[in-house]
Amino acid sequence: MFLEHFGLIEQPFGVTPDPRFLHLGGKHREALASLIYGTENNRGFLALIAPPGMGKTSLLFQYLEGMRNKARTAFLFQTDCDSHELMRHLLMDLGVEAAPLDAPGMHEALHQILLEQQRKEQPFVLVIDEAQNLSERVLESVRLLSNFETPWMKLMQIVVAGQPQLAERLARPALAQLRQRISSIIRLEPFTPDETNAYLDHRLWVAGYAGPPLFTVGARLLIAEHSRGIPRNINNLCFNSMSLAYAAGAKQVDSKMVREAVTDLELESLVRSTQLETGSRRSYQVFSPFNVPFSSMLPARTSRRATSIVPAIVSAAAVLLLGIASGMSWSRGMRTRPLELLPTVEAAVLPKTIAPPAPALPAAAAQLVFEAERQATSADMDQTRHTSSAGPSAAHKSPAHSRIFTVTVGREDTLRHLSLEYLGRFDAETLAATLALNPEIADPDHIETGQRIRFPMDLRRETGSKAGAESEPAAAGRHEGTP
Numbered sequence: 001m002f003l004e005h006f007g008l009i010e011q012p013f014g015v016t017p018d019p020r021f022l023h024l025g026g027k028h029r030e031a032l033a034s035l036i037y038g039t040e041n042n043r044g045f046l047a048l049i050a051p052p053g054m055g056k057t058s059l060l061f062q063y064l065e066g067m068r069n070k071a072r073t074a075f076l077f078q079t080d081c082d083s084h085e086l087m088r089h090l091l092m093d094l095g096v097e098a099a100p101l102d103a104p105g106m107h108e109a110l111h112q113i114l115l116e117q118q119r120k121e122q123p124f125v126l127v128i129d130e131a132q133n134l135s136e137r138v139l140e141s142v143r144l145l146s147n148f149e150t151p152w153m154k155l156m157q158i159v160v161a162g163q164p165q166l167a168e169r170l171a172r173p174a175l176a177q178l179r180q181r182i183s184s185i186i187r188l189e190p191f192t193p194d195e196t197n198a199y200l201d202h203r204l205w206v207a208g209y210a211g212p213p214l215f216t217v218g219a220r221l222l223i224a225e226h227s228r229g230i231p232r233n234i235n236n237l238c239f240n241s242m243s244l245a246y247a248a249g250a251k252q253v254d255s256k257m258v259r260e261a262v263t264d265l266e267l268e269s270l271v272r273s274t275q276l277e278t279g280s281r282r283s284y285q286v287f288s289p290f291n292v293p294f295s296s297m298l299p300a301r302t303s304r305r306a307t308s309i310v311p312a313i314v315s316a317a318a319v320l321l322l323g324i325a326s327g328m329s330w331s332r333g334m335r336t337r338p339l340e341l342l343p344t345v346e347a348a349v350l351p352k353t354i355a356p357p358a359p360a361l362p363a364a365a366a367q368l369v370f371e372a373e374r375q376a377t378s379a380d381m382d383q384t385r386h387t388s389s390a391g392p393s394a395a396h397k398s399p400a401h402s403r404i405f406t407v408t409v410g411r412e413d414t415l416r417h418l419s420l421e422y423l424g425r426f427d428a429e430t431l432a433a434t435l436a437l438n439p440e441i442a443d444p445d446h447i448e449t450g451q452r453i454r455f456p457m458d459l460r461r462e463t464g465s466k467a468g469a470e471s472e473p474a475a476a477g478r479h480e481g482t483p
Contacts, residue, residue: 005246009208013235013242017058019065023202025195028059031186035063035159039071039125043183044146044154047170048161050188053232056161059188060127063159071123071157072113079133083141086134090126114148114155125157132162136174143178190229194428197224199234211251215241217416217431218255218445226262237261255443403457404437408450415444418453424461433459 003010014021024032031048038046050056057077064073074093081089087106091098096109117124128134128142148155160166160182170179191199197220204214215223219241227233240261241253250257407418419426419434435441437454447453 002243002246006214006242006251007209007211008204011239012203012207012209013239015232015235017055017061019058019061021203021206022055022058022062023199024059024062025191025199027187027189028055031188032059032063032066034184034186036066038184039067039123039157039159042123042153042157044157045178045182046157046159046184046186047166047182048159048186048188049164049167050161051230052163053230054188054190055231056188057129060129060159060161064125064127067125071125072117073125073127075127075129077129079128079130079138081138082135083138086138086141110145111148118150118153118155123157124155125159127159127161129161130163131160132165132169134169136169136172139169139175139178143181146181191224191231191234192229193221193224196220196227196229196234199231200238214251214253216252216254216445218443219253219258221444222255222258222262226258236265240264254445404454405457406452406454408452409447411449413447413449415441415447415453419455422455423459425459430456430459 002008012021035046035048048056048060060075064075067073072094074090076086076089076093078089079086084103087103087110088098091101091106091109094110094113096113098106098109101109114124126145131139134142142158142160145156146154146158167185169175170182200215200220200223215238223234223237223241227237237258238253241257244257244260245251245253248257405422407422409418415431415434416426419430423430431444433456434453435444437456441447441453
């Protein structure tokens with residue numbers, strides 16, 4: 001019923017590393033190319049390091065699929081083992097019965113397989129996933145496997161992949177020999193907002209979706225922000241958001257559903273609430289150095305009074321400290337640049353119309369948000385919006401744009417339609433600038449009829465927009481120009 005409701009053939013945001021759903025961001029493409037290049041050039045040892053949920057295993061499957069007709073491969077992921085068990089898992093993956101063999105026998109069996117591959121002029125590739133779980137002793141055994149070689153080439157290419165703990169382990173002095181043999185360390189980094197948008201579109205397309213945009217612009221902005229560009233987080237947010245939409249009978253996922261999904265998946269708040277609850281219970285327990293209740297040390301007549309006074313004193317002190325901390329946070333917040341808004345304004349995306357981000361967009365967007373919020377707090381903001389285009393003064397100029405103009409929202413207008421109508425474009429740069437000039441817009445998907453929205457005139461395209469075609473600022477009653 002879930003798939004039928006959205007017109008899907010299969011689940012687009014599953015939890016298995018299905019290679020059909022693999023979408024390569026810029027860093028993922030570089031990592032795959034580095035793996036292939038290192039193998040083809042017989043570099044011996046390669047290391048792939050990535051945080052959890054970055055699609056490391058999916059990338060390794062894609063790498064092995066590309067090597068299918070070029071080399072014989074083995075893939076190991078059961079890394080909670082000793083050296084003997086690791087060798088046994090390797091031979092079993094190669095189809096060799098290793099149970100009756102001792103350690104020398106297993107090494108000889110592997111050596112014969114490598115020599116056979118050399119006669120076929122095909123390399124042998126061993127991939128060890130989740131290598132951060134290997135002990136130093138087992139990692140040293142992996143290094144010894146690289147000793148299978150001839151004077152002119154390595155008989156085995158080894159790729160060790162794992163989480164950042166693997167890098168910490170390889171940096172230890174005891175593994176200096178292994179670290180020296182690693183010819184390339186390959187890293188994976190999170191998706192950018194535009195790559196997150198392309199990732200959503202790709203997975204929906206593979207799952208058979210062909211309808212109107214399933215995720216609104218605001219929903220995509222929040223997914224890019226709260227997932228931090230990690231594919232596994234993106235999948236979880238999208239699946240839970242779609243489940244909420246299905247429960248509500250909606251055909252489209254909006255920002256409200258994504259916010260609810262973020263709240264449902266957040267564990268930190270549960271941990272904090274548990275800690276606060278435990279701390280509040282402990283704050284009412286007063287103990288002596290000998291672990292004896294303080295009230296029991298008082299005379300019976302005053303014990304009840306002390307029991308009631310002590311919690312009151314503790315509560316009053318807590319309230320006082322909280323007030324001081326809140327005042328310090330408020331005063332510090334008035335002087336601090338609001339960097340937490342940066343992911344929202346830099347992630348403007350639309351389905352199927354993805355433009356590469358401008359190189360300086362994140363820093364410029366952050367400065368634009370900061371200056372626009374300062375401008376919005378000035379007392380003469382309303383006067384600035386209604387000033388005519390004749391004789392502008394420096395006090396009425398936008399800090400980021402030389403000219404702005406105001407449009408009154410019509411009955412069926414959306415932010416996208418207004419931007420296309422008056423600027424001739426709707427992309428990351430225009431949405432970031434528009435949100436910065438209108439800090440009262442909390443959700444780009446929801447603007448109200450009669451609301452007045454300021455647009456940056458210097459970002460318009462010279463052709464195809466009403467703002468570019470109208471020379472006078474007071475045209476048609478909806479558009480009020482402001483120099």
